[in-house]
Amino acid sequence: MAKIHFFLLDLTYKIINDKAQICLFGRTPEGEKVMLFDPDFKPYFYVIPNKASQVINKLKKIKVEKRDFTANVEETEIISKDYLGEEVEAIKVYTNLPRAVPAISNEIRKWDIVKSCHEYDIKFTNKYLIDKGLTPMKMHQAELIEEVQGQYKVKAYSISGIEQTEGDYLEHMDILAFDIETYFTKNMPNPEKDPIIMISFYGSKYRKVITYKKFRTKHDYIEFVDDESHLLERFKEIIEKRSPDILTAYNSDGFDFPYIRQRAKKYKIDMDMGVDNVKVKFGRGNMPSARINGIIHIDIYQFVRRYIREQLKTDSLKLDNVAQEILGERKIEVDIKGMKKAWDDNKGLENYAEYNLQDSKLTYDLCVRFMPNIMEFTKLVSIPPFNVVRMGFSQVVERYLLKQAPKYRVIAPNKPAHDEIKKRRADTYPGGFVYQPTPGMYKAIVVLDFRSLYPTIISAHNIGPGTINCSCCQGESETAPTEKGKFWFCRKKRGFIPTIINDVISRRMRIKEIIKREKNDKGGKMLLDARQYSLKIMANSFYGYLAFFGSRWYSIECARSITGYARYYIKDTIKKAEEEGFNVIYSDTDSVFLTLGSKTKDDAIGFRDRINKELPGIMELELEGFFPSGIFVSAKMGPYGAKKKYALLSESGKMKITGFETVRSNWSEIAKEVQEEVLRIILKENDKEKALEYTKTVIQRLIDGKVSKDKIVMHTQLTKDISEYTSIGPHVAVAKKMHDSGFDVSPGTIITYIVCKGKGIIRDRVKMPEECGEGEYDSEYYINNQVIPSINKIFEVLGYDKKDLYVEGDQKDLKSFFS
DNA sequence: CGAGCCCGGGG
């Protein structure tokens, strides 16, 4: 029998003759796409019974009638398993259909001979990947059985005996980026009426802009079609014809694909671009996503926001900002609001086409840049890249645990039910220790921090839901330094979670050593760096996972113990630093900021080494760096620790700013402007007096009514029909007014309004910009609720009070502002 | 203070 080799891109399952068949989308080494059907996987879940024989007998007969199918049990099997550190006898229950798993488990959990059901809500395809040990994007082989006939764009076969082969994974992927431009008048475009006017593609040796207003152009990449419907047909055709491994765009889950779908519907064009001719599937609700069978759609914005955001300097994740920071390249500057006129008059469209193409190029470059990271996460958790880029960290951790579970015979605990979630959410506990800085400027700062503090504590103290308060170590093992409760962890047996986390940390250390050793191989280094980064993210997420209300392996007792140990170690470090004569100025969870005073850099290095000698297991204190000067902001405490807020000037003259939240788009322009300028003056000119004077000037201008309307207009989007609102916010109040004056205020409309002078709550004194005269705005509101909150924290740090913002000569009027 | 709502990205 012939064997087939292929890279596994993605997978789904189809019901064929009342049986579920796994359907794999692959690409052969020769570059051809294939579909492979594996009938050899049955849906199942686990039952932990009180009386196994009774349960099995009853299960054999069970039938659950659902609207369009009948669920029944096909087979059972008794298996010994580990459930939260305990040996249990479990029944593996096979059902007729994947849908029958939730149907049957839901029914039998009510039986009193059943203790609990498990793993009934893990997606069928994911279970397949775990149980068969397969890894998306890697090379696989399988026995070919026969060719399958069907309405597919590619060849399809049934297979058996699939296995992942060692080594290769798809390295040279065919990536295609696209971007759309739409007609729009004032606000964001409305897919009901505003057409798509341009679509660009960018790939390796491929660039194209398609549009349907003809103009003279020097660019051969611009292609003209007859109208919008032909534009959409051509869009489909290019994707089908090129059938890239990866199709990428920026915020395409949230914008481009939903928009295209709406426009295509208008022309009755099917979005059946999948290699199996299945239409693009849209995830619903709050998390839209567009899945194309056989083509991996990666919305690179989704990946950036989940995995990269933390390490970016920019707070905004706009394509322009992200591209500038990552690629050092920007969008083409155009007047986007002028595009409507350019389109109407067919004047200057070439410039917009260039802009359109550049967006695709930046998206393509970002995708290429992050592909090693996406691949590493894909391999780490064995989830197709489509899903990986759309998963939160808690899901990544959980998925990694689920992948490891079979090796340790571990049965997964269940996700919490609704009331359990409520209970968990209400349960808070102390987080990291924060040593509040005295606000102000400092010189000669040393920053020390514990390398991966929480993960190393978990490993060093064997912390996990399976090792906590074991009967075998009661009274023998030390108790964790928590503020309440008495928790100890097993000393005889390593737990599932500490074992996994220790493995992650040691793998990462090995890789870091290889990177150090092999300095010369640049390409290999990039890959290894992506690998160590994914492991770092993974290790750092375990603690949060244990405390996350939605977790399967939830244990607030473990989380309490971890932060308890963390507080113990950091306080101990602070105490010892002070004993040695350093000045501790700030500390937050895992880091300590010292000023040298009369001591030297070498003294700081010696201090670090003395601390490290006493730390248990793999715990380690590192010296992050020396900073000639810095400004500190008071840190605000939350249940999971403190938020860092400070700005440091490094030895190389770079500014490191942490924790200043950006002002949101539904804030007024004046608030944004003041925040930006104050930060600029303080950080770059180092002149707090000047920042204060500047702010006073703006407040004075607000009081005098001199600030123009366009700087105080607020924008808020209506998300539902005005009649559906139970709580009437300012924007809803204005929308009602607008509605009464005959405006269209359907969901999606951006409501613009100005808060005006008057009595009572805000919504009673909001006006549409048109009915509000210049200077009629409520300066009190704009000072207290817009400008002051945006710069408040910054001035607090510099030792100023809100009172210092009083404008001379106007103190009487201002007093009421700051009550 | 809790509940309700909006924001992000996109044009």
Next chain:
DNA sequence: GTGTACGGGCTCG
């Protein structure tokens, strides 16, 4: 579809 993001911030009740 072996379902239903997320954390932060503002305003109303």
